[in-house]
Amino acid sequence: MASKLLKRTFHISTWSACPPRSARSLIAVAPSRFFSDSNSQPVPATAGSSPLPPGPPTTPNDAPSPSSVSRYGSKRKSESTHSSVKDPELAKFAAISDTWWDSEGPFKPLHLMNPTRLAFIRSTLCRHFGKDPYSVRPFEGLKIIDVGCGGGILSEPLARMGAAVTGIDAVDKNIKIARVHADLDPVTSNIEYSCMTAEKLVEEEREFDAVIALEVIEHVANPSEFCKSLSALTIAGGATVVSTINRSMRAYATAIVAAEYILHWLPKGTHQWSSFLTPEELVLIFNRASLSVKEMAGFVYNPLTGRWSLSDDISVNFIAFGTKDVQ
Amino acid sequence: MNRFVARRFVGSPFLSRVAWRSFCDVASAEKQKLSSDTDEYDVAIVGGGMVGLAVACSLASMPLTKHLSVAIIDSNPALLKGIIITKDDPPDPRVSTVTPATISIFKEIGAWKFVEQHRHAYFDKMQVWDYTGLGYTHYNARDVNKELLGCVVENKVLQSSLLSCIQVADFQKQIFSARLNSMNLNPCSSLSEKDITSTRYQGSFAELELSDGTCIRAKLVIGADGSKSNVRELAGFKTTGWAYAQNAIICTVEHTAENDCAWQRFLPSGPIALLPIGDNFSNIVWTMSPNESSERKDMTESDFINSVNHALNYGYGPHPKSISAGDGGLLSWLGKGVTSSGGEVFKVPPRVVKLASERMVFPLSLKHANTYISKRVALVGDAAHTVHPLAGQGVNLGFGDAYALSKVINEGIAVGSDIGQVSLLGRYEAQRKPANIAMIAILDGFQKAYSIDFGPLNILRATGFNVANYFSPLKQNIISYACGEQKLPHFM
Numbered sequence: 126m127a128s129k130l131l132k133r134t135f136h137i138s139t140w141s142a143c144p145p146r147s148a149r150s151l152i153a154v155a156p157s158r159f160f161s162d163s164n165s166q167p168v169p170a171t172a173g174s175s176p177l178p179p180g181p182p183t184t185p186n187d188a189p190s191p192s193s194v195s196r197y198g199s200k201r202k203s204e205s206t207h208s209s210v211k212d213p214e215l216a217k218f219a220a221i222s223d224t225w226w227d228s229e230g231p232f233k234p235l236h237l238m239n240p241t242r243l244a245f246i247r248s249t250l251c252r253h254f255g256k257d258p259y260s261v262r263p264f265e266g267l268k269i270i271d272v273g274c275g276g277g278i279l280s281e282p283l284a285r286m287g288a289a290v291t292g293i294d295a296v297d298k299n300i301k302i303a304r305v306h307a308d309l310d311p312v313t314s315n316i317e318y319s320c321m322t323a324e325k326l327v328e329e330e331r332e333f334d335a336v337i338a339l340e341v342i343e344h345v346a347n348p349s350e351f352c353k354s355l356s357a358l359t360i361a362g363g364a365t366v367v368s369t370i371n372r373s374m375r376a377y378a379t380a381i382v383a384a385e386y387i388l389h390w391l392p393k394g395t396h397q398w399s400s401f402l403t404p405e406e407l408v409l410i411f412n413r414a415s416l417s418v419k420e421m422a423g424f425v426y427n428p429l430t431g432r433w434s435l436s437d438d439i440s441v442n443f444i445a446f447g448t449k450d451v452q
Numbered sequence: 453m454n455r456f457v458a459r460r461f462v463g464s465p466f467l468s469r470v471a472w473r474s475f476c477d478v479a480s481a482e483k484q485k486l487s488s489d490t491d492e493y494d495v496a497i498v499g500g501g502m503v504g505l506a507v508a509c510s511l512a513s514m515p516l517t518k519h520l521s522v523a524i525i526d527s528n529p530a531l532l533k534g535i536i537i538t539k540d541d542p543p544d545p546r547v548s549t550v551t552p553a554t555i556s557i558f559k560e561i562g563a564w565k566f567v568e569q570h571r572h573a574y575f576d577k578m579q580v581w582d583y584t585g586l587g588y589t590h591y592n593a594r595d596v597n598k599e600l601l602g603c604v605v606e607n608k609v610l611q612s613s614l615l616s617c618i619q620v621a622d623f624q625k626q627i628f629s630a631r632l633n634s635m636n637l638n639p640c641s642s643l644s645e646k647d648i649t650s651t652r653y654q655g656s657f658a659e660l661e662l663s664d665g666t667c668i669r670a671k672l673v674i675g676a677d678g679s680k681s682n683v684r685e686l687a688g689f690k691t692t693g694w695a696y697a698q699n700a701i702i703c704t705v706e707h708t709a710e711n712d713c714a715w716q717r718f719l720p721s722g723p724i725a726l727l728p729i730g731d732n733f734s735n736i737v738w739t740m741s742p743n744e745s746s747e748r749k750d751m752t753e754s755d756f757i758n759s760v761n762h763a764l765n766y767g768y769g770p771h772p773k774s775i776s777a778g779d780g781g782l783l784s785w786l787g788k789g790v791t792s793s794g795g796e797v798f799k800v801p802p803r804v805v806k807l808a809s810e811r812m813v814f815p816l817s818l819k820h821a822n823t824y825i826s827k828r829v830a831l832v833g834d835a836a837h838t839v840h841p842l843a844g845q846g847v848n849l850g851f852g853d854a855y856a857l858s859k860v861i862n863e864g865i866a867v868g869s870d871i872g873q874v875s876l877l878g879r880y881e882a883q884r885k886p887a888n889i890a891m892i893a894i895l896d897g898f899q900k901a902y903s904i905d906f907g908p909l910n911i912l913r914a915t916g917f918n919v920a921n922y923f924s925p926l927k928q929n930i931i932s933y934a935c936g937e938q939k940l941p942h943f944m
């Protein structure tokens with residue numbers, strides 16, 4: 126059943142999941158697969174001097190087994206309101222929260238990716254909600270929540286595009302930074318920020334036309350529960366957008382080795398390979414949360430232009446647009 | 453917030469000018485009423501020269517940027533009064549050779565139809581030769597499968613066309629007849645919480661103070677204020693530059709018949725160019741030492757005309773010998789690369805019979821800003837790069853900037869960017885800087901190669917010409933680059 130579903134939903138993508146490899150061979154393999162296949166740059170010498178992060182397990186689970194999903198599901202059942210919070214992850218973000226708006230700082234990749242992912246959001250939401258893509262404020266009239274908003278890198282453009290934006294994050298420092306920054310501009314000053322989890326908002330029975338959580342799901346303790354909360358926040362017929370890093374070899378090489386160890390974009394230890402999801406897994410947990418994935422695209426980084434673009438290649442970073450089933 | 457929405461003006465240029473004037477009167481009256489609080493704009497364009505107006509025009513033409521509110525700041529009274537050009541006006545001695553790339557930009561932003569209402573001259577042929585009589589080159593638009601090499605237009609025509617285009621556009625703009633005095637780019641630089649209440653919203657604006665005491669705020673300040681740019685200085689951008697010990701004399705001259713070709717001859721002290729500008733007029737750009745230039749500026753009109761005709765004909769050396777395609781001689785080995793116009797015979801440019809404008813003298817220099825952008829600031833045109841008039845490229849680079857910047861802003865608005873943010877403006881710089889530097893390098897190379905008398909090396913230079921004349925791909929590259937296509941010639 127799962128494979129049939131995948132064929133249907135991934136019509137636009139032609140990704141090739143990397144075959145499982147042992148952790149040892151990774152060091153030899155990673156360099157030539159750094160960014161996009163068209164560019165095989167030699168690894169800078171610094172690669173050897175930093176100890177590599179723990180590699181992927183020797184037999185990665187490319188196809189999600191029900192047991193791996195239920196593992197997430199049963200882990201922290203007791204803390205119903207904070208089931209997605211992973212404390213060590215939050216500490217990492219709290220430590221660098223004052224650098225959110227430094228486009229050359231630790232969040233540089235998010236700044237670089239922003240136009241690309243917003244282009245995806247603009248086109249999918251405009252189509253879904255029948256909005257005019259040539260309008261300056263196409264999201265006028267839409268209530269959007271940015272879950273895990275960090276310093277507001279995504280919330281602010283959404284507000285400029287006309288949406289009534291709510292931003293939430295589990296780290297209080299992030300929310301403070303986001304508030305101060307949004308207040309600098311009258312157009313973004315009406316964003317509603319608060320420090321809380323998606324689960325808490327579900328308890329308050331808040332609903333939004335679109336629920337967006339970009340680059341968050343890889344940091345939560347229980348992705349499956351997290352998606353259920355996202356779904357609960359989405360009105361029936363509304364949209365949910367999630368982006369994350371793929372658990373492929375390419376993603377391992379790019380996101381962890383390159384961004385954390387070679388380019389020093391991200392502090393070491395920002396990502397843990399084992400918490401990444403594959404696109405198939407995401408589709409599955411979306412489905413379990415009554416969300417159907419309608420579109421998916423990859424982000425590819427071109428080191429020559431320093432820009433990201435949307436592509437069919439979802440092997441590193443990908444973004445999924447789903448709609449909440451009308452029951 | 454005080455924005456003025458311009459009504460849509462249609463009809464004859466004259467009517468639109470009247471409407472424009474009354475609109476501005478209303479606008480300034482209202483402005484005085486509201487002068488207590490600072491006006492806010494999305495964009496402030498400092499400098500309403502050709503490039504500044506081109507920025508306004510392209511912003512007005514793109515689907516998302518046309519909704520921006522724009523302030524144009526320039527003390528030139530013509531911007532408010534409108535520029536009135538009548539058929540019998542003497543030609544402006546300042547002309548620009550616009551490239552096909554510029555023409556397509558003008559067409560896209562809707563300004564070319566206004567240019568076409570005035571004097572302009574398309575040309576599809578160019579002859580370049582050298583005083584030693586050893587070499588000459590014909591450039592023909594056919595060589596690059598184009599209809600034309602460019603069009604020569606008086607600067608005042610370009611400026612008034614852009615102005616007309618802005619006036620008819622349905623676009624929120626306000627012209628301030630003043631100069632920029634000072635600029636505060638960081639009204640609220642720190643992000644500490646205690647500042648929140650006192651300086652609410654200020655971080656997203658730059659504050660500008662004008663010479664008449666007006667203060668305005670803008671999310672993006674575009675420095676289009678020419679080679680001595682105040683914006684560049686106030687933003688703290690450094691420049692790299694050279695001054696050449698050379699001046700250019702420019703003026704308009706008259707022939708007895710229409711000239712349809714661009715001519716350039718390299719003389720011992722520098723090149724002389726004769727560009728067709730329509731009717732029986734041509735424009736002269738003649739580079740020489742400062743001493744010679746002051747002499748030639750002061751000599752009588754008839755002496756000056758004689759010296760021009762001398763410089764374009766037998767002066768300083770013989771005509772080059774025409775090489776017909778058949779007797780390839782030295783260069784026959786080039787074989788298949790021969791261009792269609794390679795065998796064209798050497799021609800003598802039309803005689804000048806009269807001076808049609810004053811003679812103006814300009815020193816030659818190259819200047820390039822090391823940075824084009826920072827938070828809330830972007831430079832365009834001569835403010836970012838000043839090149840000498842040798843290849844007539846100066847303003848074309850500026851028009852390229854204007855269009856590229858507007859496009860980047862349009863893309864930014866589509867994805868909800870702050871139009872003054874560095875990551876967005878950086879894309880403009882990344883596009884334009886390499887293109888502008890490449891052109892500067894070519895012009896500097898040209899300057900060095902042709903401003904000095906090489907003596908025995910002249911023969912090499914002349915051979916260079918002949919090779920360029922015969923060897924198609926090389927010549928196509930040179931023409932393509934001069935036509936504004938961004939591809940470096942192979943020899944660079």
Ligand SMILES: Cc1cc2nc3c(=O)[nH]c(=O)nc-3n(C[C@H](O)[C@H](O)[C@H](O)COP(=O)(O)OP(=O)(O)OC[C@H]3O[C@@H](n4cnc5c(N)ncnc54)[C@H](O)[C@@H]3O)c2cc1C
Pocket residue numbers: 498499500501502503504525526527528547548549550630631632633676677678679681682683700702814832833834835840841843844845846847848850
């Ligand atoms: C002799 C000569 C011949 C040339 N020939 C050619 C040619 O054949 N082809 C070609 O393409 N280019 C040519 N150029 C270059 C061309 O003229 C320039 O590239 C072009 O004028 C640049 O336009 P701009 O709008 O950037 O600057 P400018 O035309 O210099 O305009 C700057 C504007 O800013 C205003 N300004 C300045 N300071 C302030 C301030 N503080 N506040 C408000 N406003 C301010 C000024 O009033 C002016 O209107 C030539 C240049 C020279 C000197």
Ligand SMILES: C[S@@+](CC[C@H](N)C(=O)[O-])C[C@H]1O[C@@H](n2cnc3c(N)ncnc32)[C@H](O)[C@@H]1O
Pocket residue numbers: 209210211214215218235272273274275276277278279293294295296299321322323338339340341344345346
């Ligand atoms: C990589 S950042 C992404 C920020 C933002 N979404 C963006 O893409 O620009 C991840 C953010 O998610 C937040 N976060 C992690 N776990 C969370 C959770 N369970 N609930 C809410 N926010 C969480 C972190 O504090 C951090 O700000």
